[in-house]
Every structure is written in structure tokens, then in C-alpha cells.
Amino acid sequence: MIRSQTAAERLWVWAVWLLVAFFIVNLLGLIATVVVNSFSTRWFTTWLPVGFTTRWYAAAWDEFQLGDVLITTFEVVGAVVVISGLLGVPAAYAMARREFRGKRFVMLLFLLPMVVPPITFGIPLATVLYKVGAAGSIWGVILANLVPTVPFVILVMIPFIQQIDPRMEAAARVFGAGTFRMFTNVLVPLLTPGILAALLLVLVRTIAMFELTFFTAGPTSQTLVVALYAAVSAAGVRAGQSVDAMAVVYMITTLAWLLLALRFVNPTQIVTRAKRA
Amino acid sequence: MSLRASLARQGLDGVTLLVLPAALFIVALFIYPFLYGLVLSFEPKVGGWLANYAKFFSEPFLYTTISKTLLIAIPVTVLNVALSVPVALRVRLIAKPKLLTTILVIPITLGTVLVAEGMLNYMGPRGWFNRALLEFGLSSSPIRLIHNYWGVFLSLVITGFPFTFLLTLSYVTGVDPGLEQAGAMLGARSWDRFRTILLPLLVPGILITFCLSFVQAFSVFPSALLLGEPAGSTRVISIAAYTAAFEEYDASMASAIAMIMAAVQVAIVVALLAAQSLVYRGPAGGGKG
Incomplete structure (x- = not known):
């Protein structure tokens, strides 16, 4: 173990931790103000509001039609999770197990949508989707x-699949299983932890995905984050507490899934793909 | 040899075909729209095929969005990377970083819209942040931190720093700790160990982190509308593209702006990577092998 010795080195360590603490205190303060405000009767010139109430939640539920918005959100997120699993896992299997001509090109194809920010490809994509009438x-x-x-699932799954001994699949083949049966009876059970991790991360990312949903959603297909944006940008029309009550509903929805996801994955994986096996 | 067998020798069999649905999906919904947008940008509502680009680069209200966006994105990215490296080097030494990384992943998960709403409360003139400044006597009047350049800047630090930090951490933990211990045993002080051992190994990773963080910051959108001055100093390029697409309903102009946005991002990333290969020659893998 390397120990810091000189006073300057110790001072530096302190400075770094102080910086982290400052960031976290402000982050928690920022979240806490939203929660406190959502329960406040009036809050102007004091540290804490004059009184507390829960009525803003009922108000927000009616004003923003949160019931409908939540249903839409879960429909969208559910469909995205299932379809990206169905498309992504088999593709990840092929990418992990086969060497074929053009594989580097296919890999690039899957990397691009993850690296290019949604706002850049979102506008042409929305244009096409409006043209075919899907938006x-x-x-x-x-x-x-x-x-x-879909690319996210592929990139997360490749190392998981590479960890599995190919002799398992060979054995399944020897016993006469086709590709489909090998998948359902051998691979999927072995890959369950990886698939669960990848799909939970997709879930968390999709709830918070603003740009793509904002560009393609119509009045009846708004998800929670788009409805929240609409409420925040129209501040002044509604009571601030009511907007914050909705923000708290959004936070609970997102953070509950995040906590569940973190039982299966490392936080680092939310931004990077899984460590190489 | 049958066709099937000869294809199989090139790695093309039933299993390889499993990649097709996903690849076709990306071609249809990512590559095709991009090419469609590119072609559409050369078919303006009025004027010759270059009219959109000519309009963009002749109207100050449009072309200044590039410099305004860069003026936000580059300082934020430099700051986030500069803070991330020392913090990641510290965090790597603690035994259980999971609580810390969990806290830091929260702003990424909550997303820019919620962070914007939080900042409007917390950093507003009557928010806790300004109240604390007044209370501790650090300032005599509330500092204006929202509805200006700094609002957007700070929101990009709040969501961007955790992103940059977690990426950096994954590179930093990939460096073999034995290398640094060897340096320490030979008497190198921590600054020398950083300069001569860690930094050279980390340069490729830091550069990739910088590129990814920059691209994120350059595409700032909801916070520039909610926390900035969307008509003034924070009229970023994504706002210009959004206005063209969804307020003026000019899909051709919007596509042109999206293409310009992509071109600037690619230009900066390519310039950085080229600068690296000119200035720095070292292991490409960051010691992660």
C-alpha cells in the first residue's frame, strides 16, 4: 500500500475529498429542495416552508393526468425493454461467437448510435418517422x-456470452438441439443474470430518455419525463409545488428501478460497458 | 464443397444470421434517417441546393450558435475531466466505492430535466444555495445562477461530472497497481508517480473520456432552454435545430443544422485524436490488456 507522506500530499488528498463532499452536498440539497417544496404550503423567505401538506400530490395527479402519463411511460418502457432484448441478445450471441467478414463494420454500426448524441440523430429520425406516419x-x-x-444491450451482453464455455453449446448440439432450442434451454438460463442487468439498465435509461421521446411524442404518447419538461417550461402557469410533486413522482419511478438495477450491476456500467471478461 | 460448407468456413452460418435483425434495425432507423436527413438538407424549401447552409452561415442568429455552444461545452468538459482524474485516482484506493458511485450515478439517472427543476429551486435567488452564501457572509446579495450562462454551465457539471468521473474511474482501475508500487519502492513521490507512470498510461483513456463528455455537452438541450437564456448567451445549436424542426416546420433546414452539429462534433473529435497521435506515442490499451 502506498501511503502519502508529505504535508503537501496530505493537503492534496483533503482537497480532493472536500471537492467530492461539496459536490455531493449540493447534489443532495438540489434533490431535497424539490422534495421539500412539493410538501410545502408556502415557502418564500425562510429556510423551511411555513407549513406542510400533501395536497399538491392530488393536484398534480389531476392537473397533469399523471395516471395516463404513467401508463404510457410503462407501456413505452416495457415494449422497449422486451424488443431490445429480443433483438439485442441474439445479435450479441453472434457477435461473441462468430468471426465473419465485415464484423468490424457491424460493430461500428452498433457503436455509432451509442456515441452520437440523441439530439443529433433525433431530428432526422423524427423527420422520417413523421413521414411514415409513426411519430x-x-x-x-x-x-x-x-x-x-438495441446497441446498448448488444455491447453489454457480448462479454457475458464470452464467459460461457462454448462446450455447453456443443453438448446441446450433440444432443440434437437446434439453434432455437439451444437458446431457450441452455443459453437463456445461463445468461439470465446478464440479460437482467442489461434490461434493467435499458429500463432506467429509457425512463430518463428525454430528447428522442420529446421529438416523437404526440399529445397521447407523452412519457413522464416529457410531461415533466412541459410542466417545468410552463412554470408560472401552475403552482411550483404541483410541478415539484410531479418531479417527485418521476424521481421515485426512476430511483426505484435504479436501486433494483444496482443489485445486479456496478454503477460504473451505467456509463461504460461491462468490463472485459 | 457445398455452398453451405464454404460459407461456414468464412464464419457465415445460421448463428451469424442472428446478427441480422438488430443490424437491419439500426440501418433502417439510424443510418437511413441520417442519410435521408443529409439528402433532405440539400433540398431546401426555397433556393438552390446549398441554400440552407448558405443561410446558416450568413445569419448571425444561426451561425453564432456554434461558437455559443463551444463556449459552453469546451470549458465544461475541460473542468469535468480535470476534476475527474484526481478524484478517480483517490476513489480507486478506497475499498468499497459502491456507495459513492451510487450517489454519483443518481444525477445521470434522473436526467437533465429533473436536474434543471432542482436547480431552479436550489440555486434560485431564494434557494438554499444563495441563502447559505448570505448566511456565511460569502456574498452580500444573492448571486444569479439561473437563467444565464452559469445555469447551463452548472447543470452540465452536475450531470456531466458523474458521467466523466465514472468513465475515468473505469480506465483508472484498469491500470495495474503494481506499476505504481514499483515506482514508490524506487522512491518516486506521488506527483512523480502520477506524471511518469499513471498519466502516460491514462492519456488514451482520458482522451476518449474527453471526446465522449464533449459530445454530450455539445448536444446540451433541455437545460439550455430551462436554465439559460434561450434567446441570448445560451442559444445553443440544438435549440436552433429544434426551432427549425418543430416551430418553423422546416425539416430541410432542421436537417441541415443537425448535419452541421454532427460535423462540428466529428471535427473536434478527429482533431483531438489526430493531436494525440502527433504528440503522444504510447500503449494504445491504457495498460488494460
């Missing part, structure tokens, strides 16, 4: 959200 409906939102998530 404005829930399917337009689902299709747009699948563009970054």
Missing part, C-alpha cells in the same frame, strides 16, 4: 427509443 403515436416513441437501446 405522434406510441409506436413512434418506442421505435425512436430502441435506436440507442
Whole structure:
């Protein structure tokens, strides 16, 4: 173990931790103000509000039609999770197990939608989706959200598949299983932890995916994050507490899934792909 | 030899075909729209085929969005990377970083819209942040931190720093700790160990982190609208593209702006990578092998 010795080195270590602490205190303060405000009766010139109430939640539920918005959100997220799993896992299997001509090109094809920011490809994508008539409906939102998530599933799954001994599959083949049966009876059970991790990460990312949904959603296909944006940008029209009540509903929806996801994955994986096996 | 067998020798069999649905999906919904947008950008509503680009680069209201976006994105990325490296080097030494990384992943998960709403409360003139500044006597009047350049800047630090940090951490933990211990045993002080051992190994990783963080910051959108001055100093290029597409309903102009946005991002990333290969020659893998 390397120990820091000089005073300057110790001072530096302190400075680094102080910086981290400052960041976290402000981050938690930022989240806490939203929660406190959502329960406040009036809050102007004091540290804490004058009184507390829960009525803003009922108000927000009616004003923003949160019931409908939540249903749409779960429909979109559910469809995105299932379809990106169905498209992504088999593709990841082929990428992990076979060497074929053009594989580097295919890999590039899957990397691009993850590296190019949604706002850059979102506008041409929305244009095409409007042209074919998909945008404005829930399917337009689902299709747009699948563009970054399918490659994400592939990139997360490749190292998981590479860890599995290929002799397992050979044995299944010897016993006469076709590709489909080998998948359902051998691979999927072995890969369950990896698939679960990848799909939970897709879920968390899709709930918070603003740009793509914003560009393709119509009045009936808004998800929670787009409805929240609309409420925040129209501040002044509604009571701030009511907007914050909705923000708290959004936070709970997102963070509950995040906590579940973190039981299966390392936080680092939310931004990077899984470590090489 | 049958066709099937000869294809199989090149690695093309039933299993390889499993890649097709996903690849076709990306071609249809990513490559095709991009090419469609590129072609559409040369078919303006009025004027010759270059009219959109000519308009963009002749109207100050449009072309200044590039410099305004760069003026936000580059300082934010430099700051985030500069903070991430020392913090990641510290965090790598602690035994259980999971609590810390979990806290830091929260702003990424919540997304820019919620962070914007939080900042409007927290950093507003009557928010806790300004209240604390006044209370501790650090300032005599509230500092304006929202609805200007700094609002967008800070929101990009709040969501961008965790992203940059977690990426950097994954590179930093990939460096073999034995290398640094060897340096320490030979008497190198921590600054020398950083300069001569860690930094050269980390340069490729830091550069990739910088590129990814920059691309994220350059495409700032909801926070520039909610926390900035969307008509003034934070009229970023994504706002120009959005306005063209969804307020003026000019898909051709919007596509042209999206293409310009992509071109600037590619230009900066290519310039950085080229600079690296000119200035720095070292292991490409960052010691991660």
C-alpha cells in the first residue's frame, strides 16, 4: 500500500475529498429542495416552508393526468425493454461467437448510435418517422427509443456470452438441439443474470430518455419525463409545488428501478460497458 | 464443397444470421434517417441546393450558435475531466466505492430535466444555495445562477461530472497497481508517480473520456432552454435545430443544422485524436490488456 507522506500530499488528498463532499452536498440539497417544496404550503423567505401538506400530490395527479402519463411511460418502457432484448441478445450471441467478414463494420454500426448524441440523430429520425406516419403515436416513441437501446444491450451482453464455455453449446448440439432450442434451454438460463442487468439498465435509461421521446411524442404518447419538461417550461402557469410533486413522482419511478438495477450491476456500467471478461 | 460448407468456413452460418435483425434495425432507423436527413438538407424549401447552409452561415442568429455552444461545452468538459482524474485516482484506493458511485450515478439517472427543476429551486435567488452564501457572509446579495450562462454551465457539471468521473474511474482501475508500487519502492513521490507512470498510461483513456463528455455537452438541450437564456448567451445549436424542426416546420433546414452539429462534433473529435497521435506515442490499451 502506498501511503502519502508529505504535508503537501496530505493537503492534496483533503482537497480532493472536500471537492467530492461539496459536490455531493449540493447534489443532495438540489434533490431535497424539490422534495421539500412539493410538501410545502408556502415557502418564500425562510429556510423551511411555513407549513406542510400533501395536497399538491392530488393536484398534480389531476392537473397533469399523471395516471395516463404513467401508463404510457410503462407501456413505452416495457415494449422497449422486451424488443431490445429480443433483438439485442441474439445479435450479441453472434457477435461473441462468430468471426465473419465485415464484423468490424457491424460493430461500428452498433457503436455509432451509442456515441452520437440523441439530439443529433433525433431530428432526422423524427423527420422520417413523421413521414411514415409513426411519430405522434406510441409506436413512434418506442421505435425512436430502441435506436440507442438495441446497441446498448448488444455491447453489454457480448462479454457475458464470452464467459460461457462454448462446450455447453456443443453438448446441446450433440444432443440434437437446434439453434432455437439451444437458446431457450441452455443459453437463456445461463445468461439470465446478464440479460437482467442489461434490461434493467435499458429500463432506467429509457425512463430518463428525454430528447428522442420529446421529438416523437404526440399529445397521447407523452412519457413522464416529457410531461415533466412541459410542466417545468410552463412554470408560472401552475403552482411550483404541483410541478415539484410531479418531479417527485418521476424521481421515485426512476430511483426505484435504479436501486433494483444496482443489485445486479456496478454503477460504473451505467456509463461504460461491462468490463472485459 | 457445398455452398453451405464454404460459407461456414468464412464464419457465415445460421448463428451469424442472428446478427441480422438488430443490424437491419439500426440501418433502417439510424443510418437511413441520417442519410435521408443529409439528402433532405440539400433540398431546401426555397433556393438552390446549398441554400440552407448558405443561410446558416450568413445569419448571425444561426451561425453564432456554434461558437455559443463551444463556449459552453469546451470549458465544461475541460473542468469535468480535470476534476475527474484526481478524484478517480483517490476513489480507486478506497475499498468499497459502491456507495459513492451510487450517489454519483443518481444525477445521470434522473436526467437533465429533473436536474434543471432542482436547480431552479436550489440555486434560485431564494434557494438554499444563495441563502447559505448570505448566511456565511460569502456574498452580500444573492448571486444569479439561473437563467444565464452559469445555469447551463452548472447543470452540465452536475450531470456531466458523474458521467466523466465514472468513465475515468473505469480506465483508472484498469491500470495495474503494481506499476505504481514499483515506482514508490524506487522512491518516486506521488506527483512523480502520477506524471511518469499513471498519466502516460491514462492519456488514451482520458482522451476518449474527453471526446465522449464533449459530445454530450455539445448536444446540451433541455437545460439550455430551462436554465439559460434561450434567446441570448445560451442559444445553443440544438435549440436552433429544434426551432427549425418543430416551430418553423422546416425539416430541410432542421436537417441541415443537425448535419452541421454532427460535423462540428466529428471535427473536434478527429482533431483531438489526430493531436494525440502527433504528440503522444504510447500503449494504445491504457495498460488494460
